[in-house]
Structures are given as C-alpha cells and as structure tokens.
Amino acid sequence: MLGLTGSIGAGKSTAANLLRKHGLTVxxxxxxxxxxxxxxxVQTEVARxxxxxxxxxxxxxxxxxAALVFADPAKRDVLxxxxxxxxxxxxxxxxxEAAARGEAWVVQDVPLLFEGEGWRQMNATLLIDAPLELRISRVMKRSGLDRETxxxxxxxxxxxxxxxxLATVVVDNSGDEAQLEAGLVEALRSLGIGEPGSREDGRS
Structure with a gap:
C-alpha cells in the first residue's frame, strides 16, 4: 500500500487524480x-x-x-x-479486493494519514507539500473561506x-500541474512502483 497525504491546500486531490491517470487504483x-x-x-452515533x-x-x-470540530478539539476527537x-x-x-485482482500497489488517499497510526501499515508514504502562504491562497480561492478559518x-x-x-517521499506542489505530475512520476520511480498489475515491483 502507498499512503497519500498532504496538508490543506497542498494539492493532494490533484495528485490523486494524476495517480489514477497513471493507472493506479486510488x-x-x-x-x-x-x-x-x-x-x-454512524448517523446514530453522531446524533447521540x-x-x-x-x-x-x-x-x-x-x-x-466542520465548524464544530475545528473549534473544539475534544469534539473533533469524538467524531x-x-x-x-x-x-x-x-x-x-x-x-x-484490489490485491485479489493482482494489483501490486494500491494508493490510499488519507488526509489525516500521519495524525493516526494507519501510516505505519503502509509500505510507503507519499506527501504532497507546498508553502503555507500558497496553500492558504488556494483554499481561500476554491472554498471562499477567510484566512483565519x-x-x-x-x-x-x-x-x-x-x-x-515521516514521509517516505515528498513531492513539492508549488508549481503547475505539469510540474506536479513530473514529481509524481519521479516519486513512483524512486519507490519502485511500475505498471499496474505487475507483482514484481511492490505489494499492495
């Protein structure tokens, strides 16, 4: 398994789509x-x-x-x-199920991968990163949230x-999508992740 993560506004979702484009199950x-x-x-537990x-x-x-849990860490822990x-x-x-189909690597796109213990179960972890100010501007533009939020x-x-x-590989996403894709291709190469369906290059 390859764990994919990134801080808010880093471009993790764009990276996930690019990994799908390259034939990986995400x-x-x-x-x-x-x-x-x-x-x-789940609805019953949240209501209760x-x-x-x-x-x-x-x-x-x-x-x-979101307003509740970002304002109250204890409520966030409950959720x-x-x-x-x-x-x-x-x-x-x-x-x-993907492993049973013969897929050597499967990507799990998890926003809070390192905040829990799930990352320890991964064969490798891939972090999408970008400078804080750039991440803030991206989120403000796409979501209409103010800077403080x-x-x-x-x-x-x-x-x-x-x-x-903590990450096995870090890919910088301070440029455009083409630069991100090039960084992802290099990251996959460094991790030994080859064409989907080949078993010799890794494991789910």
Missing part, C-alpha cells in the same frame, strides 16, 4: 467517510454524541460539523473516533514539517 478516505455518514449506525442537528438525510451537515476506524476497515476491504484548519492538522520527516 482509494479515497473522504469518499469512504461520506458513504459511511449515510449509514444508520454530538447532536442530532448535525445529521441530515444525505449524511452530515458538513459545514456545521474521529466514530468515523476513522470504520473508514480504515472499509479501505482495508477495498485494498484486499484556513489557518485554524491547518493548525488542527499535524505541522507540515513533521509530516515531511
């Missing part, structure tokens, strides 16, 4: 969390522990829940304890420099 932890948010079990106002017919009131173990189990199941969300994650120390 499993999205955010998509898994959204799917799980629609399940009665955080409040029924955060649960909707489509899953969660994401804006209200993570409900969602993260279930996400890890679902991604583990999907990874096993973006900084608060960044502060809720592990510091970027600590992630760089």
């Amino acid at each position: 499993l999205d932890a955010d998509a898994a969390a959204h799917a799980l948010s629609r399940t009665p079990e 522990q955080l409040g029924p106002q955060y649960v909707t017919a489509d899953g969660f009131d994401r804006a209200a829940l 993570n304890a409900i969602v993260h173990p279930r996400v890890r189990a679902l991604l583990g199941q999907q990874t096993a 973006v900084l608060a969300r960044d502060a809720a994650q592990m510091p970027a420099e600590q992630k760089r120390r």
Whole structure:
C-alpha cells in the first residue's frame, strides 16, 4: 500500500487524480467517510454524541460539523473516533479486493494519514507539500473561506514539517500541474512502483 497525504491546500486531490491517470487504483478516505455518514449506525452515533442537528438525510451537515470540530478539539476527537476506524476497515476491504485482482500497489488517499497510526501499515508514504502562504491562497480561492478559518484548519492538522520527516517521499506542489505530475512520476520511480498489475515491483 502507498499512503497519500498532504496538508490543506497542498494539492493532494490533484495528485490523486494524476495517480489514477497513471493507472493506479486510488482509494479515497473522504469518499469512504461520506458513504459511511449515510449509514444508520454512524448517523446514530453522531446524533447521540454530538447532536442530532448535525445529521441530515444525505449524511452530515458538513459545514456545521466542520465548524464544530475545528473549534473544539475534544469534539473533533469524538467524531474521529466514530468515523476513522470504520473508514480504515472499509479501505482495508477495498485494498484486499484490489490485491485479489493482482494489483501490486494500491494508493490510499488519507488526509489525516500521519495524525493516526494507519501510516505505519503502509509500505510507503507519499506527501504532497507546498508553502503555507500558497496553500492558504488556494483554499481561500476554491472554498471562499477567510484566512483565519484556513489557518485554524491547518493548525488542527499535524505541522507540515513533521509530516515531511515521516514521509517516505515528498513531492513539492508549488508549481503547475505539469510540474506536479513530473514529481509524481519521479516519486513512483524512486519507490519502485511500475505498471499496474505487475507483482514484481511492490505489494499492495
């Protein structure tokens, strides 16, 4: 397994799409969390522990829940304890299915990879990184959030420099998409990740 992560605004989602373009299976932890948010079990736990106002017919009131958990670390821990173990189990199941198809490497796209213990189960980790000011401007432009909100969300994650120390490979994304793609190709080469479906170049 290859763990893919990056701080807010670093360009992790763009990197994930580029890895798909190069034929790798990329499993999205955010998509898994959204799917799980629609399940009665998760909705019941969130309503019970955080409040029924955060649960909707489509899953969660994401804006209200984000405002809550980014302002209150204890509430964030509660939400993570409900969602993260279930996400890890679902991604583990999907990874096993990909391995059964003969895929040598599977990418797990996990925003908070290093904040938990899941990264220790990876064969390698890939961090997408960019300077703080650039990341802030990207998030403000795409999401309409103000600078203080973006900084608060960044502060809720592990510091970027600590992630760089933990990552197997770091890819800089301070340029354009073509530069990011070139960096990803070099990162895959350094990790020995070859064409999808070949078993000799790695393992899921």
